[in-house]
Amino acid sequence: MESTLRQLAAYAAVARAASFTAAAAQLHVSQSSLSRAVADLERQLGAQLLERDTRNVRLTAAGVETLRIAEQIVNAHRSGMKELERFLLGESGTVAVATLPSVAAVLLPQVISAFRRQRPQVTMQIMDGLEQSVLGRVLSGDADFAITTGEPSGQLEHRPLVRDRFVAVLPQDHPLTGRPVVSWEDLAREPFLAVGRDSSVRRLTDAAFAQVDARAAPAAEAGNVATVGGLVAAGLGVSAMPALVLPLLGTGPVVHRPLVAPVVDRRLDIALRTRRPLPLAAQRFLETLEELRAQRCDLPPGVTWA
The missing domain is CATH 1.10.10.10 (Winged helix-like DNA-binding domain superfamily/Winged helix DNA-binding domain)
Structure with a gap:
């Protein structure tokens, strides 16, 4: 029939x-x-x-x-x-975002909230991980775009989004807490607690120490920033983290101070596949993100719009 x-x-x-x-x-x-x-x-x-x-x-x-x-x-x-x-029309479907854990937990919630108020039928898929795995998600097509660190390449286009200033993370009773700012050389003289080598945080802290010609061999190393926060809170050493990471350090008593000489920012970009059109729902999400940036919506202390 x-x-x-x-x-x-x-x-x-x-x-x-x-x-x-x-x-x-x-x-x-x-x-x-x-x-x-x-x-x-x-x-x-x-x-x-x-x-x-x-x-x-x-x-x-x-x-x-x-x-x-x-x-x-x-x-x-x-x-x-x-x-x-x-x-x-971009009013339904799924937006797949690959990003760093700190961005997923601290920066994205307010963007997702604003986006879903306008488009409640769009589903969000958040793929959080370390820098290389996040970029790999975009290259493989699993994610529509990423919010991450890293440098532009022939396969990925980067659009600057925010700058995330590094701060010293100190035990509550550490002598450096009495200073308004802390230098990288100051940190190099203390037992330094580092995150794993596959983290963008580690790459940037190693580069900062090299810039001041300071040798900061880690007293301990952990793959998770919450673990590093716990070690700092226990008084086992000091660390350096971007401001956006601070809410992930856990509930232990730590103090943070701005890091200077030099001031180091972690640049977070929107990374997209070069010459690859985005699904319309993903375009609408990025438009919401741009609207929040144009309105200069509040960011955590130490984080600024690029």
């Missing part, structure tokens, strides 16, 4: 209205074209669906069952087309 959606919609309109004239007016078609569509449907099904006389249209038993099925198909088509329209 090759019944068309047009035929099913025509029959459903006639059956509901119990009138060819009323159904034709409702569908804005001629009565003759409507009659042909219903007749074609009856011929294809090999069953009489309507009993007609000069005034009335009544459904046969086959007509009642055909109406039930026709309405299911027509309603499903209408619903599917509305869903497709929402997707094409």
Whole structure:
């Protein structure tokens, strides 16, 4: 059977209205074209669906069952087309963002909240990880874009987003807490607690120590910043973290002070695949992010819009 959606919609309109004239007016078609569509449907099904006389249209038993099925198909088509329209307008679908844990936990929530107030039918997928895995998610196509550190490449386009200043992280009773600022050389003289080598934080702290020609061999190293925070709180040493990371250090008593000589910022960019169009929902998310930046929405202390 090759019944068309047009035929099913025509029959459903006639059956509901119990009138060819009323159904034709409702569908804005001629009565003759409507009659042909219903007749074609009856011929294809090999069953009489309507009993007609000069005034009335009544459904046969086959007509009642055909109406039930026709309405299911027509309603499903209408619903599917509305869903497709929402997707094409960026009003539905999924936005997949790859990002660093500190961005996922501290920066993104307010953006997602603002975005979902406007587009509640869009689902967010957050893929948090370290720098290389985050960039790999974008290159593989698993993520629409990333918010991360790293340098532009031929495969990825970077758009500056925020700058995240490094601060000294100190035990509560450490002598350096009495200073308004701390230098990298000051930290190099203390037992230094480092994050793992595959972290962007480690790469930037190593570069800062090299810039002042200071040797800061880690007294301990941990893969998780919360673990480093716990070690600092226990008085086992000092550390350096971007300001955006501070909420992830845990609940232990630590003190932080601005780091100087030099001032070091971690630059966080939006990273996208070069010459690859974004799904419209992802474009709408980035527009929301740009609106928040244009409004200079509040950021945590030590974090500034780029």
